[in-house]
Amino acid sequence: MLFNSDREIVLVVDDNPTNLELLYNALGSSGYEVLVEMDGFSGIEQAKNYPPDLILLDVQMPGIDGFETCRKLQLDPSTKNIPVIFMTALTDTTDKVKGLHLGAVDYITKPFRHEEALARIQTHLKIRRLSLELEQQKQELEEIVQKRTAELTCTLQELKKTQLQLIQNEKLSTIGQLVSGIAHEINNPVGCISGNLEQASLAVKDAVDYIRLYQAKFPNPGIEIEQKAEEIDLEYLLEDLPKMFLSMHTGIDRIRNISTSLRTFSRADVDYKVSVDIHEGLESTLMILQHRLKAQNYRPAIQIIKNYGEIPKVECYLGQLNQVFMNILANAIDAVEEANLGHTYEAIKENSNHIIIQTEMKDEHQVAVRIADNGMGMTKDIKQRIFDHLFTTKPVGKGTGLGLTIAHQIIVEKHGGTLEVNSEWGRGTEFVVTLPIV
Ligand SMILES: Nc1ncnc2c1ncn2[C@@H]1O[C@H](COP(=O)(O)OP(=O)(O)OP(=O)(O)O)[C@@H](O)[C@H]1O
Numbered sequence: 355m356l357f358n359s360d361r362e363i364v365l366v367v368d369d370n371p372t373n374l375e376l377l378y379n380a381l382g383s384s385g386y387e388v389l390v391e392m393d394g395f396s397g398i399e400q401a402k403n404y405p406p407d408l409i410l411l412d413v414q415m416p417g418i419d420g421f422e423t424c425r426k427l428q429l430d431p432s433t434k435n436i437p438v439i440f441m442t443a444l445t446d447t448t449d450k451v452k453g454l455h456l457g458a459v460d461y462i463t464k465p466f467r468h469e470e471a472l473a474r475i476q477t478h479l480k481i482r483r484l485s486l487e488l489e490q491q492k493q494e495l496e497e498i499v500q501k502r503t504a505e506l507t508c509t510l511q512e513l514k515k516t517q518l519q520l521i522q523n524e525k526l527s528t529i530g531q532l533v534s535g536i537a538h539e540i541n542n543p544v545g546c547i548s549g550n551l552e553q554a555s556l557a558v559k560d561a562v563d564y565i566r567l568y569q570a571k572f573p574n575p576g577i578e579i580e581q582k583a584e585e586i587d588l589e590y591l592l593e594d595l596p597k598m599f600l601s602m603h604t605g606i607d608r609i610r611n612i613s614t615s616l617r618t619f620s621r622a623d624v625d626y627k628v629s630v631d632i633h634e635g636l637e638s639t640l641m642i643l644q645h646r647l648k649a650q651n652y653r654p655a656i657q658i659i660k661n662y663g664e665i666p667k668v669e670c671y672l673g674q675l676n677q678v679f680m681n682i683l684a685n686a687i688d689a690v691e692e693a694n695l696g697h698t699y700e701a702i703k704e705n706s707n708h709i710i711i712q713t714e715m716k717d718e719h720q721v722a723v724r725i726a727d728n729g730m731g732m733t734k735d736i737k738q739r740i741f742d743h744l745f746t747t748k749p750v751g752k753g754t755g756l757g758l759t760i761a762h763q764i765i766v767e768k769h770g771g772t773l774e775v776n777s778e779w780g781r782g783t784e785f786v787v788t789l790p791i792v
């Protein structure tokens with residue numbers, strides 16, 4: 355059977371051929387496509403196979419009656435939205451109400467009053483048309499909203515990333531500039547002292563030799579000179595002078611090392627990868643954190659235990675990598691100090707604050723850096739959130755909740771590595787950084 359899909363379709367289910375014919379003619383001449391069935395089951399089948407826009411349903415039929423047919427139509431998702439109008443010869447109000455309760459949209463009483471029946475049918479078809487349009491518009495709107503939301507979410511993520519990048523660059527360049535500035539300023543006077551010290555120690559050695567020679571040649575220089583020698587403790591002075599110079603040398607060497615570390619650390623502004631000795635990066639970072647590690651009046655120094663393995667140089671952004679080490683180590687110090695809270699100096703000493711830094715080959719293509727502390731550790735809940743933007747458990751002013759987010763971005767996105775954490779509340783924390791060698 356061919357149907358004209360432009361016309362609205364009305365399915366009439368009635369066991370009375372006279373009624374069927376009447377409705378068929380009336381609806382057909384009003385421009386509707388009319389399908390007819392003579393019992394409930396056939397009506398349901400027809401409605402499923404070729405869904406009409408409206409169903410006119412007789413109440414009293416052999417087999418299943420109109421109510422049962424309506425119930426079945428309602429249960430099937432493919433037919434439940436088709437409006438049903440009951441046709442009933444009964445003037446009984448209970449039946450009408452029952453029909454409406456079952457989901458029918460209206461009823462027509464028999465014998466039909468032609469105009470009234472048509473008007474009702476037209477009204478419901480119109481409602482159906484409008485609600486279909488509305489549904490379609492709603493769906494289109496929902497699609498648009500979904501698309502926009504997805505776009506916005508994307509943009510928001512991009513923005514967050516950019517913001518982080520900006521903060522990170524800002525942090526880096528501020529630290530970098532400051533540090534390299536200081537290193538540079540220290541370098542000149544240190545060079546000057548170191549050069550002069552060399553000369554001075556040679557001159558002092560000559561002077562000492564000269565005095566010794568004097569003493570040998572003139573063992574009795576007279577009371578005035580002997581008195582002066584005693585006054586200034588000449589013997590001790592001659593012995594101590596070379597040692598003083600030696601310790602000054604050591605001091606200057608230390609300052610020079612610090613300055614080198616500072617400059618290593620601050621090679622941050624380099625925006626391309628370089629081949630880096632990870633240990634050098636760790637050392638310079640530790641040097642900068644020295645002031646936080648040393649002993650305080652409430653606790654002994656935090657010990658750094660280094661288990662450096664044999665690892666090759668790694669291609670990376672050194673300044674950024676140092677920043678990762680800095681963030682992880684600073685967190686470790688915070689955690690150790692938090693664990694110390696409420697404990698006496700003696701108790702803390704017993705438990706020995708420490709941070710273990712271990713480097714090793716993870717496999718032939720990757721190195722691993724493990725930084726473990728014996729601080730207070732994390733609960734499961736905190737552990738899940740540590741890499742979240744702005745997540746912090748520290749008081750305002752102490753933590754911003756950016757350290758690990760930045761570290762994660764640097765390691766994972768910039769270097770294609772991984773950053774993992776192992777931690778248990780009360781037992782300390784270990785961060786594992788893995789980096790591809792090339
Ligand atoms: N070693 C650690 N031991 C215990 N908790 C830690 C450790 N490292 C990080 N955390 C937890 O993860 C949170 C987030 O760390 P993150 O470094 O991102 O921010 P923050 O240290 O709070 O602030 P900042 O931006 O100054 O670094 C911390 O507030 C802390 O609760």
Ligand SMILES: [Mg+2]
Pocket residue numbers: 681684685753756757758
């Ligand atoms: Mg931090």
